[in-house]
Amino acid sequence: MKPTMIAAAMAALLVLAGCGRNDAPAAPAAAAPAQPATPHKLRFLLNSGFSGANAWFLVAQQRGYFRDEGIEVEFTDGRGAFTAAGRMLEEGFDAGYGDIQATYEQAAHKPGQAPVGVYMVMDVSPSVIILPLASPVKEPTQLAGRTITGHGTDVALNTFEQFASKVGLDPKSVTIVPNPGNWKTLIGLLDDHTSDALFGYSSTSTAAIATAGGKVEERLRFFRFRDAVPELYGSALMVSPKLLHEQPQVARGLVRAVNRGVMDTLCEPQAAIDMLVAHNPDESAKVELGRLMDTLDDMGGRERIARDGVGDIDPVRMQAGLDLTVAQRHLPRGPDLGEVFDRSLLPEQAERRPCM
Incomplete structure (x- = not known):
């Protein structure tokens, strides 16, 4: 991405956010529950290592948003977005970030065991x-x-x-x-x-x-x-069925913390990249900022984010993508929509709109 394109994209993000670093703060998060004496430890599988395309997870960790929810997250570098759902199931991860279509496939083959999407980051296929x-x-x-x-x-x-x-x-x-x-x-x-x-x-x-x-x-x-193929979504925050059903408040706190990281990253993209480079000095700030700006398009673009916020889905559209995937990938069964995505943990829409 050319420097002029990066500058334009940064300006677009600030317009989307409606704020700068010294302007109005991000939408307030809902009050976090009282923290337990011992934090809930969660194993989290990323799609890759930390990068401009997933910087919000690092932001949430370094700004203490998981800690605010009484959660301690152990991140593991992934091996690609399509592998996340399968590895979560096979290796017992509590949460992960990866392509939602892979979750459809896991749910088709292993009902009741597959990860469940709880916060959609990429509104369109990247x-x-x-x-x-x-x-x-x-x-x-x-x-x-x-x-x-x-x-x-x-x-x-x-x-x-x-x-x-x-x-x-x-x-x-x-x-x-x-x-x-x-x-x-x-x-x-x-x-x-x-x-x-x-x-x-x-x-x-x-x-x-x-x-x-x-x-x-x-x-x-x-x-x-x-x-x-507008029916397809991209990567989502996913949780294991065990976490979702046995510790729903912990899962809700995880979603809340990640959402705060996403909002901060969209409102302060350069600050997020500075944090990323401080964490890994081998990264190029220019390249990773460009990657973040490209990812903004994968999230649906600034107009959609400003209107709808981040995290939710269109059930009709996702069902169409699920049906298409089942048919074209010759899956053994068509999972119900609730098996692959649960909207019940999402914060209120106002909290999912950057700096609104």
């Missing part, structure tokens, strides 16, 4: 198919007969059937090549014409180009899943 700027492929149907490369656990790769069904492309007409390489390696496959396209997130590929000192608009273009 997935893209990445093409070289000079690619002759101008429409998604022209991917037929071509090769697309991506990590085997990539969200876009694992929701490609849903995308293909909407654009009129036979997914079997595309050769999909899993590749565990880093983003420098993957983009190199485009440069040397080894692959016609890549699966990924726009924010991840953009950050990779920016880290190398390049300009995205001179290198890449995208087919965005959000344009073709």
Whole structure:
């Protein structure tokens, strides 16, 4: 992301927030319950390490929002958003952050055991198919007969059937090549014409180009899943069924703390990135700020956030995405909506609107 684009995006966030660091504070959080003598310890699986795309978790931790709820969180770096739901179930995590479509799949295969979404962060799918700027492929149907490369656990790769069904492309007409390489390696496959396209997130590929000192608009273009498959959501805060049903007040406190972190990050993006870089000096403040701004679009954009806040879903739309995923991924059963997302823990809408 170019410096001018970052500056414009920061300005947009401040307009969204309706405040600056010295202006009106974020919407007050509901009063936290009295803290227990011994905090509730929760194991939390991230989608990756801390980055600009999930900085609110670090903000919530460092500003003591979990502590305010009587919670002590142990974060574990993830291995990709699509792996979070499965790892939560298999490794016994109490909470996690990852792609909600993976939760649909876990619920279809293991009823009553799968994680449940409780706070939707990404209102639209962040997935893209990445093409070289000079690619002759101008429409998604022209991917037929071509090769697309991506990590085997990539969200876009694992929701490609849903995308293909909407654009009129036979997914079997595309050769999909899993590749565990880093983003420098993957983009190199485009440069040397080894692959016609890549699966990924726009924010991840953009950050990779920016880290190398390049300009995205001179290198890449995208087919965005959000344009073709508006039924799909992105990543959500998830909790285990055990935590949700046996300790609902702890789960509610977790949601409240995360929401405070999200609100702070949207109101004070630079402060969040400063905190991130202080936590990990190897991170580039410029690159991570760009990643955060790109993620704002994945959250639905500033107009939707200002209107609706963050965290909730449209049940009709999510049901449509659930049905589509069940059909296109040939899942063994169609989970009920309540098995994959529970809206009951959400703070009031006013608390989920930045600086309102």
